[in-house]
Amino acid sequence: MAIRLSSDQADFEPRFSALLAGKREVSEDVDLIVRDILDDVRARGDAAVVDYTNRFDRVSVTGFEQLTVRQDEIDAAIGQVPAETLDALRFARDRIHAHHARQMPKDDRYTDPIGVELGSRWTAIEAVGLYVPGGLASYPSSVLMNAVPALVAGVERIAMVVPSPDGVLNPLVLAAAKVAGITEIYRIGGAQAIAALAYGTQSLAPVSKIVGPGNAFVAAAKRRVFGTVGIDMIAGPSEILVVADAENDPDWLAADLLAQAEHDPVAQSILITDDVGLARAVEEAVDRQLRTLPRGEVAGASWRDFGAVILVASLEEALPLVNRIAPEHLELAVADPEALLAGVRNAGAVFLGRYTPEAIGDYVGGSNHVLPTARSARFSSGLSVLDFVKRTSILKCSAETLRALGPAAIALGEAEGLGGHARSVAIRLNL
Amino acid sequence: MAIRLSSDQADFEPRFSALLAGKREVSEDVDLIVRDILDDVRARGDAAVVDYTNRFDRVSVTGFEQLTVRQDEIDAAIGQVPAETLDALRFARDRIHAHHARQMPKDDRYTDPIGVELGSRWTAIEAVGLYVPGGLASYPSSVLMNAVPALVAGVERIAMVVPSPDGVLNPLVLAAAKVAGITEIYRIGGAQAIAALAYGTQSLAPVSKIVGPGNAFVAAAKRRVFGTVGIDMIAGPSEILVVADAENDPDWLAADLLAQAEHDPVAQSILITDDVGLARAVEEAVDRQLRTLPRGEVAGASWRDFGAVILVASLEEALPLVNRIAPEHLELAVADPEALLAGVRNAGAVFLGRYTPEAIGDYVGGSNHVLPTARSARFSSGLSVLDFVKRTSILKCSAETLRALGPAAIALGEAEGLGGHARSVAIRLNL
Numbered sequence: 001m002a003i004r005l006s007s008d009q010a011d012f013e014p015r016f017s018a019l020l021a022g023k024r025e026v027s028e029d030v031d032l033i034v035r036d037i038l039d040d041v042r043a044r045g046d047a048a049v050v051d052y053t054n055r056f057d058r059v060s061v062t063g064f065e066q067l068t069v070r071q072d073e074i075d076a077a078i079g080q081v082p083a084e085t086l087d088a089l090r091f092a093r094d095r096i097h098a099h100h101a102r103q104m105p106k107d108d109r110y111t112d113p114i115g116v117e118l119g120s121r122w123t124a125i126e127a128v129g130l131y132v133p134g135g136l137a138s139y140p141s142s143v144l145m146n147a148v149p150a151l152v153a154g155v156e157r158i159a160m161v162v163p164s165p166d167g168v169l170n171p172l173v174l175a176a177a178k179v180a181g182i183t184e185i186y187r188i189g190g191a192q193a194i195a196a197l198a199y200g201t202q203s204l205a206p207v208s209k210i211v212g213p214g215n216a217f218v219a220a221a222k223r224r225v226f227g228t229v230g231i232d233m234i235a236g237p238s239e240i241l242v243v244a245d246a247e248n249d250p251d252w253l254a255a256d257l258l259a260q261a262e263h264d265p266v267a268q269s270i271l272i273t274d275d276v277g278l279a280r281a282v283e284e285a286v287d288r289q290l291r292t293l294p295r296g297e298v299a300g301a302s303w304r305d306f307g308a309v310i311l312v313a314s315l316e317e318a319l320p321l322v323n324r325i326a327p328e329h330l331e332l333a334v335a336d337p338e339a340l341l342a343g344v345r346n347a348g349a350v351f352l353g354r355y356t357p358e359a360i361g362d363y364v365g366g367s368n369h370v371l372p373t374a375r376s377a378r379f380s381s382g383l384s385v386l387d388f389v390k391r392t393s394i395l396k397c398s399a400e401t402l403r404a405l406g407p408a409a410i411a412l413g414e415a416e417g418l419g420g421h422a423r424s425v426a427i428r429l430n431l
Numbered sequence: 432m433a434i435r436l437s438s439d440q441a442d443f444e445p446r447f448s449a450l451l452a453g454k455r456e457v458s459e460d461v462d463l464i465v466r467d468i469l470d471d472v473r474a475r476g477d478a479a480v481v482d483y484t485n486r487f488d489r490v491s492v493t494g495f496e497q498l499t500v501r502q503d504e505i506d507a508a509i510g511q512v513p514a515e516t517l518d519a520l521r522f523a524r525d526r527i528h529a530h531h532a533r534q535m536p537k538d539d540r541y542t543d544p545i546g547v548e549l550g551s552r553w554t555a556i557e558a559v560g561l562y563v564p565g566g567l568a569s570y571p572s573s574v575l576m577n578a579v580p581a582l583v584a585g586v587e588r589i590a591m592v593v594p595s596p597d598g599v600l601n602p603l604v605l606a607a608a609k610v611a612g613i614t615e616i617y618r619i620g621g622a623q624a625i626a627a628l629a630y631g632t633q634s635l636a637p638v639s640k641i642v643g644p645g646n647a648f649v650a651a652a653k654r655r656v657f658g659t660v661g662i663d664m665i666a667g668p669s670e671i672l673v674v675a676d677a678e679n680d681p682d683w684l685a686a687d688l689l690a691q692a693e694h695d696p697v698a699q700s701i702l703i704t705d706d707v708g709l710a711r712a713v714e715e716a717v718d719r720q721l722r723t724l725p726r727g728e729v730a731g732a733s734w735r736d737f738g739a740v741i742l743v744a745s746l747e748e749a750l751p752l753v754n755r756i757a758p759e760h761l762e763l764a765v766a767d768p769e770a771l772l773a774g775v776r777n778a779g780a781v782f783l784g785r786y787t788p789e790a791i792g793d794y795v796g797g798s799n800h801v802l803p804t805a806r807s808a809r810f811s812s813g814l815s816v817l818d819f820v821k822r823t824s825i826l827k828c829s830a831e832t833l834r835a836l837g838p839a840a841i842a843l844g845e846a847e848g849l850g851g852h853a854r855s856v857a858i859r860l861n862l
Contacts, residue, residue: 380821409791
């Protein structure tokens with residue numbers, strides 16, 4: 001049973017604040033272990049990666065070449081995947097590609113009123129590492145969501161790593177890699193894979209940025225190599241916030257809440273509504289659907305421990321709560337979702353109306369499903385083409401425009417006690 | 432004396448690689464100290480900030496209210512600043528504003544061929560913390576470079592922190608804050624200031640993102656609070672790479688190399704040229720200019736320990752070296768800089784031609800001087816308006832378009848073992 005809050009309760013504010021502040025992740029302290037693994041891979045390269053892979057993934061490889069996934073293995077994996085699934089992967093890939101192609105930023109060169117030439121030029125990152133988890137959270141859709149924006153950006157090399165615990169590799173993940181066009185794949189994971197990507201080894205050339213989700217070891221390793229390479233966000237457990245008016249089918253909303261909850265016992269599903277009847281009907285529908293959900297145990301634990309139903313006097317009253325929660329996923333299952341959207345400031349992705357279940361965005365909507373969790377939509381965005389390009393500033397003065405800008409630069413250089421800065425301008429102006 | 436390399440040396444590649452791999456920063460291990468400070472400020476708030484400020488900044492304040500910079504103090508600071516400097520700050524602000532206004536990303540709403548509505552909507556981060564170092568590296572230009580893009584983005588609240596070691600606050604920094612329009616300023620610094628901004632205290636409301644440079648304690652604290660808030664890059668020592676042909680005044684180039692070197696004994700200045708005569712002449716000019724440079728001791732140490740002069744057979748041969756160095760600042764002091772620019776892939780900012788000394792970009796060019804250091808231009812960009820906005824994805828299906836997308840989503844949900852995902856789509860389609 002999820003918690004129930006109502007905005008007319010006297011203690012609503014402290015209870016809502018507690019909901020916001022609630023920690024859902026157990027933060028394992030793996031940082032020192034990770035540090036040692038990173039140092040070791042940096043020092044010994046291939047051999048260290050082989051050692052850790054044998055130990056942590058319970059396999060017995062004797063050389064790094066056995067950790068490279070061969071083309072015939074990829075082809076064999078494709079053979080194991082039903083045609084319908086392959087078609088769905090290709091459909092998803094094409095829709096993701098079409099949406100992300102619109103995100104490519106444009107170069108800008110211009111001459112300002114003084115005559116100074118300025119500009120911003122975008123170029124793709126040359127090499128990117130893509131981490132794909134092994135085991136249960138090994139999702140082919142995530143391969144597409146990470147790889148396609150990189151390819152749209154123009155990244156030439158994508159090195160994918162995916163662990164094979166006990167030697168098992170999910171064929172769907174290899175199929176998704178094939179559909180995306182990834183050809184460089186290693187069956188390695190954990191901090192040792194992050195180290196290999198960041199520092200390079202004898203057999204694996206280093207990349208410039210690492211993206212993709214992972215467990216506590218992967219997250220700690222990404223945090224540590226940040227600076228040597230770029231990283232994407234450190235993703236937390238998934239979450240959804242559904243804002244609903246009375247005119248909803250409670251079963252539809254219950255299905256949406258449970259679709260999030262089934263990810264993880266620490267996932268979070270929250271319903272905000274202005275109708276107490278709907279609130280109770282959704283709670284009942286959740287209980288009913290849990291009985292037949294394949295991952296009912298996981299979803300039930302998430303709903304019980306972290307689910308919440310919040311009653312508000314009006315939908316407008318929901319908006320400040322939405323913006324404080326800053327949800328990863330926000331469904332606006334209301335009559336006029338556009339009106340409500342105008343007041344939404346902090347959300348990773350918004351799903352408008354009654355016919356846009358969040359799962360559409362997970363797979364085939366076209367927008368990215370790698371989104372900011374744990375309130376980080378207050379300051380960050382979902383994965384996009386922008387994560388795979390970088391901008392170079394361009395500045396060009398002539399003798400004349402330097403004469404126009406120079407005196408102010410000299411004044412500021414001198415004010416800051418940086419005489420060399422001032423001199424580098426003055427010397428060109430005979431000042 | 433800087434090191435000399437020549438691309439025709441047999442051992443050029445290992446020597447160049449060593450130059451790239453060279454660590455310039457002493458990485459102080461302050462992480463555990465920082466962790467304790469963060470925890471303490473989180474637990475005790477104002478009182479902890481007061482305690483650490485008294486201890487580390489050698490002051491004696493009794494309450495947090497004394498750490499707030501009052502309007503009359505800001506006005507008094509302005510009174511100490513020469514009119515010429517204030518004019519230069521305003522000139523710089525206006526130019527930075529004009530350039531950054533072009534960076535504001537545009538919203539995108541569209542309907543795809545199937546009829547699905549998609550979109551990307553940009554909104555400003557609500558509250559940003561701006562860290563300004565105290566002491567020698569307390570630069571008013573950095574206040575403008577960090578604050579103006581935030582204001583252009585539409586950030587409503589900027590909370591600036593700047594330590595006052597021994598009670599001393601640089602009036603220029605307060606003047607720059609005033610010129611930028613910043614009104615919320617605290618005289619605090621170090622990890623305690625980062626903690627106060629990230630977690631909030633009784634007197635200081637938390638922000639959503641923290642930007643600005645700082646010492647090892649500040650960098651470690653930013654790394655730790657990353658996730659709770661957003662952070663900008665972790666900046667390393669500054670660097671310049673000058674690519675020059677024979678037709679240069681050696682004194683101009685020497686001045687540019689020293690303008691970078693004077694920042695810090697671990698700053699780095701590198702010259703690449705195809706003309707040995709110019710190389711030797713620049714080396715001589717550096718030695719000559721060092722004698723009269725106010726910060727000659729700092730610049731001399733940087734040039735001696737980290738400077739480099741690299742001789743290449745042709746300017747085209749310089750390009751792969753440029754891209755491997757991925758310099759923060761790149762000057763192309765050549766006859767046809769645009770031709771060379773076309774081959775530049777990794778650089779924070781490029782300064783074209785003989786009349787664009789890098790110092791112009793530090794102050795009044797208009798582009799940002801907060802740029803990626805330590806080869807991180809391979810994967811990241813200078814500070815921009817994009818650092819102060821975030822994107823929300825928008826997706827909207829109708830009953831009809833859900834019918835078009837639904838089957839593929841259901842197939843992928845089932846393939847991933849996420850029956851709840853599949854159900855949330857199927858239930859709306861009566862499947």
